Amino acid sequence: MEEGKAHPPEGVFAHLEMLEARAHEAAVKQAAAEQQKEQLARLEARVQELRQRRDELQAKVELQEQGQREQEGVVSDPAQHSAQTVLEWKIRKVKSTLQVFYLTGISGKLSKHGVCFCISTAYEGIYLDSYYLDLLTEPQVRIHRHSVPIFIPMEQIAKKYLQTDIRRFLSVLSDHLNAYVGRRYQADQLQEHFSDRLEGTMQRNSLCNLLVFNYNPSSKSETFPFNARLLYGDLCCSLPTEVVISCAPDAPAALAEMAAAHSDLFRRLALHKAFGSFGSAGEHVDGAR
Amino acid sequence: MDSSLCQAYKDEIQSLEEEIRLLTEKYEANQQESVSFSEEEILMSINSFQKEFQRQSGGHGFPSDLKAELESLETDLSFLMKFTGIQFTSHCKKTVEKTRNRTVQKHRLLGNCHSLSFELEFQLLEMQTKESVSTVITDLSITMESGGDSDVSKFVSRTEKHGSLLTFFRSLSSYAEWYEHRRCTFLHFKAKYPDIVALPDGLRGDYIILRNPKVSRFELMIVWKIHLDEEGRTTPVLDLLTKVPEQVLEQNRATVENAPAHFRSLLLLLGAETAIENLIKALDLEK
Numbered sequence: 338m339e340e341g342k343a344h345p346p347e348g349v350f351a352h353l354e355m356l357e358a359r360a361h362e363a364a365v366k367q368a369a370a371e372q373q374k375e376q377l378a379r380l381e382a383r384v385q386e387l388r389q390r391r392d393e394l395q396a397k398v399e400l401q402e403q404g405q406r407e408q409e410g411v412v413s414d415p416a417q418h419s420a421q422t423v424l425e426w427k428i429r430k431v432k433s434t435l436q437v438f439y440l441t442g443i444s445g446k447l448s449k450h451g452v453c454f455c456i457s458t459a460y461e462g463i464y465l466d467s468y469y470l471d472l473l474t475e476p477q478v479r480i481h482r483h484s485v486p487i488f489i490p491m492e493q494i495a496k497k498y499l500q501t502d503i504r505r506f507l508s509v510l511s512d513h514l515n516a517y518v519g520r521r522y523q524a525d526q527l528q529e530h531f532s533d534r535l536e537g538t539m540q541r542n543s544l545c546n547l548l549v550f551n552y553n554p555s556s557k558s559e560t561f562p563f564n565a566r567l568l569y570g571d572l573c574c575s576l577p578t579e580v581v582i583s584c585a586p587d588a589p590a591a592l593a594e595m596a597a598a599h600s601d602l603f604r605r606l607a608l609h610k611a612f613g614s615f616g617s618a619g620e621h622v623d624g625a626r
Numbered sequence: 627m628d629s630s631l632c633q634a635y636k637d638e639i640q641s642l643e644e645e646i647r648l649l650t651e652k653y654e655a656n657q658q659e660s661v662s663f664s665e666e667e668i669l670m671s672i673n674s675f676q677k678e679f680q681r682q683s684g685g686h687g688f689p690s691d692l693k694a695e696l697e698s699l700e701t702d703l704s705f706l707m708k709f710t711g712i713q714f715t716s717h718c719k720k721t722v723e724k725t726r727n728r729t730v731q732k733h734r735l736l737g738n739c740h741s742l743s744f745e746l747e748f749q750l751l752e753m754q755t756k757e758s759v760s761t762v763i764t765d766l767s768i769t770m771e772s773g774g775d776s777d778v779s780k781f782v783s784r785t786e787k788h789g790s791l792l793t794f795f796r797s798l799s800s801y802a803e804w805y806e807h808r809r810c811t812f813l814h815f816k817a818k819y820p821d822i823v824a825l826p827d828g829l830r831g832d833y834i835i836l837r838n839p840k841v842s843r844f845e846l847m848i849v850w851k852i853h854l855d856e857e858g859r860t861t862p863v864l865d866l867l868t869k870v871p872e873q874v875l876e877q878n879r880a881t882v883e884n885a886p887a888h889f890r891s892l893l894l895l896l897g898a899e900t901a902i903e904n905l906i907k908a909l910d911l912e913k
Binding site: 373376377380381383384387388390391394395397398401402404420421423424425426427428429430431432433434435437438440441442443444445446447452457458459461462463464504508511515574 | 636
């Protein structure tokens, strides 16, 4: 081996640069590894902290519930609670009662120049849309803003009652809104749960008081022998006033009888419930032949 | 390897934070529901709170808004109660289930609408979907004195079956208004013509008897029924029934037999109070 062989100066520098680069890389890698270790340690610590807090809260809640089971409705000692706590408790209680008014159908709050009413709607136990009415009371009662859809005849109702009897105005408006929402709900439910018995999408207007669709009471068929036309003449009602069920002119008598029976059914029962009563076995309809 | 451990920790942190949030809400809800302060205690707190705060910072700023907030809320509440006629005398609620998307609360509500009192128990389910919060009532139980009115008991059981809390309140409101109107009208006539007007069933009954003390066995009965149909619609129906001794009947058959129809026309033209007043005056003149 030849020691002290002269290396060209470029080679040495290049070698040194390479070493420097490698050292740099190693340093960066080490820094990254340490950073990740630190991050992991931090995360682990946070997890521990949260676990502890969660366990403490859980114990507190269990204690509360145990205490509640043992003594229901005990009036607590006010001296234990600061005035602020008592006030906050009372505020929450009043807010809670105001929320119950929402469930009654008419709620609202006073505004600077009048009242802002909220009319809530529901179908049986399911609460649906709410509508807002901002009323001004000076110099006379008038509607400032509202969220009532235009196809509800609110202007007519207002003309009749708003000046003389606000309560009656709200009551009649509420009847219209609840009936509209009820009709819409029935149509939506029919479309959602019985689409296999309907031919395509049913036709309806925005007020949902005219529905036209072709259907088959049994779900196991390819044809839709019945055409239904439901007219809800009373805008405050969610049952139709006029039902026309028709089938092909050459249809067998049994079909015509069924059409008559259905016509009566749709007049008495909510649409989706009527379809529900057809059953899964279905009233078998021999449509094709 | 390390990065997956990192992710696992992050996931656990997120789920723990969610758990802590739910537990905190549950704790606070339990605190709210288990504790009860009387009105005097609340008033005392308001006063001491205000003094304490004014002492500390010259009475201006953030927490004094608490008192203003309470006053504004109470004004809203008393307005609503006066406007709708519905007063809640007691409201207890208890959170039965609380998860990220579902809250179930049990409510017990006592109150009255004008002079009719009610007691309700129901479960309120709130579900959070992507777009909105849906509210559903289940297990509705209604106690209301029907006063023997079969309409009312039928309506109540139908409403309970479908959980139609909203329909219950709206119908109750309208029924109670008519009930109150009838009660006031009966009271008014009884006070004005104590000798002629009799209320065998009292003010809560649905009829009054008119008789002239000088003419025996001649009675007019005005029946005022308030019908409540299955949908909850209220319809007041007034009718006149006559109790006439044979001889008087023979002499005035046409008049007596037409009396109910005439009463109905009077009702349509003049309204209940004026129609009844007219009848009473006519009776008074009868010798």
